[in-house]
Amino acid sequence: MSETVTVPEAPTAGKADVILDVDHLQVHFKLRGAGLSRILGREGGIVKAVDDVTIALKRGEVFGLVGESGSGKTTLGRAVLGLVPITGGLIRHQSLDGGAPVDIASLKGKKLRKHRQKLQMVFQDPHAALNPAMTIETQVGHPLVIHGRAKGAELKAKVKSALEHVGLAPAEQFMSKYPSDLSGGQKQRAVIARAIILEPEVLVADEPVSMLDMSVRAKILQLMLDLKQYLQLTYIYITHDLATAKFFCDRVAIMYLGKIVEVGPTAEIFAEPRHPYTQALLKAIPDVDPSKMVPRDLPRGEIPDAARPPRGCSFHPRCPLARAECGWEPRDLKAMVDEHWTRVSVEQFEKEQALVGNLKELNTDKLKVKLEPAHGGSVDELWTMFENIRTENPEEPLWRGVTRMEKVKDGVVIEFAKPAEIALHPVGNADVSCVLY
């Protein structure tokens, strides 16, 4: 489908048909520390919402950004529109009008707003994206007024045409209505009309159907496909729903904690997911076919704190296939002890907690830690406790990363393997960031 939309005079692949070139993009947010650390001048830490992401968006394609909440997919989408401050990298936009490429990351103020006419956004929640005090006519036409592109009869005609394009026809029926008079699907159509009225080249659609009912989702996706064809649009489709991404996108990027872990043609990613995270996501989707059950050996835990991402591969603490070099560190040991305590009796937990204390020494960036028995416990008891945890579940991936566990005079020393460098590299037709390949 996308082939027909590609610009005819650029049949050869390469830079010519790239409309948006995102190059080593970084969006880092500085955290404000707690009161005391601010007085003492300590830094509050940095959240790397988007961390070194490179994407070349081809003209006329639907590019999917898929990930869990907190993966940075929405921030990346907003960065493309210049809606969040960019801390590093470039976003080159090669406009259809043939001018020189524009770096959105370096645009500011008026220039940015002017350029943004070519890049528009469809928001997730149509109930919140429309102004309840404006008629549909006013808010769909608002972008034209803001940019001074039309007024009077011309404005009205353009609004009417946009509404008809999105299936709100006859437009007269809707123009004088308020958002509260419309159903969820109709509201989302109005949001899309407002986004296309400036005749943009790129549309960033952030979860455009996730707030809608099942029976309406298909209608809105179909509308977006029709509009793409008709208006020669390029889409960035942001979603956590792999099923719609599979149907809707030409290429997908799977994001985890600010990084792309796998990117490639949709057909390839879904037929042969390579990154363990992609594999897990695909297995976890509850299917309407009751004979297909979600397996029980899915990754544990949740997406980690972005202010302090795990060492090495961010996914390693949850990864069932993790190896020694994936970035194991003392914090993972704390999580494992916690997990062990959900399986033992309350009495055993209390005894063991008295023995190990609050495990504060595991909150370190070092690869080697020494645990000392607390509350008068003996080194032998501590050693036995860890030995038991290890025998209890020797398959636990963490033990692959432990190079040394040794009893010394005043405690137990545990040392972790050095993490390997990981980066996206080609595997088949996709790019994957994992030590397995």
Next chain:
Amino acid sequence: MSSPINPAFETDVNAADQDLPVVNAEDIRIWYGTPKGPVRAVDGVSFSIRRGEILGLVGESGSGKSTIGRGLLGLLPPGSVIDGELSFKGQDLLALSPKERFKYRGRNLAMIFQEPLTRLNPLMRVSEHFAETLRTHFPKISDEEIETRSLNVLKVIGIPPSRWLAYPHEFSGGMRQRIMIALALVLQPAFVVADEPTTALDVLVEAQIIKILHDLRENFDTALLLITHNLGIIAEACDRVAVMYAGKIVEIGDAVEVFSNPQHPYTQELLRSTITLRTDGLHSIPGAPPDLIDPPSGCHFYPRCPKPMEYCPLAEPDMLNVHGGASRPGSTDAACWHLQLNDVPADKRGPLERDEIAAFEEA
């Protein structure tokens, strides 16, 4: 209600009651008053749930599924009326005074809400949440008893006991939902309503929570009403499923049976329009759900049905077994004239001429 505090207190069930439904709803109607007239949010719904059974209630927004959940617990907002028969282990709940009903909530009937962050008090530790819940229902309970009972439930749900004194903000979204579930289960209710328990969660965490709900029967022997709009979750977690449309259950039966062999046209269309990994074409149901102040006559679905008959707008079909006759356990019931053709006059079986659905009526 003066049962001792021990894990086996389980209200007044005896062995003979084992096969009786925990909850039995007959012809439940819940209407909301509005300036334009009453909204028939739930209009004549019947179902029952047994011990350790999970019934899924699925429908689009506005179908009345959440209203049923709240109605069962007596948590309806002011301006609503509930009528019908609603029994919990033989006790008619609708005949009770609000005070008596309050006593049933928590210990017998519990609810797991959608947004765990808004339901936990940010200024209270996990331990205080549990202490408050347990003390409300067992004023004389000791601190040790609170801790032991709570930690045992938290363990099953997957929260390490080392987090006992943590505050809600120290937990991730999935962990908070686990705490919510544990707070409902610590009182060992016989019946739990879970209203969209995974909506705000990511797919991997959602799978973890579904697993916990699915294991409830093994761990707690609880009857569960799982309300969701996600058909996949129903297929994953439920024993039986009830499909709601415009305030009515249109099809109810064994989950495997309903999903592999849907009988009502609405169920069929809903399954077709669901986008899954196997979707290779888009399908949607034309039109929008009806206004429940003035619902269509006859079968509420006929304006959107792919195969309406002349008779469909004239009379409302009953919920009957799809193989004919009254409801039978283990077999699907549905309300559609196509499944009850013998009751349709022969001259009214032709296809219904309908006005085309105008765009402004589309959802």
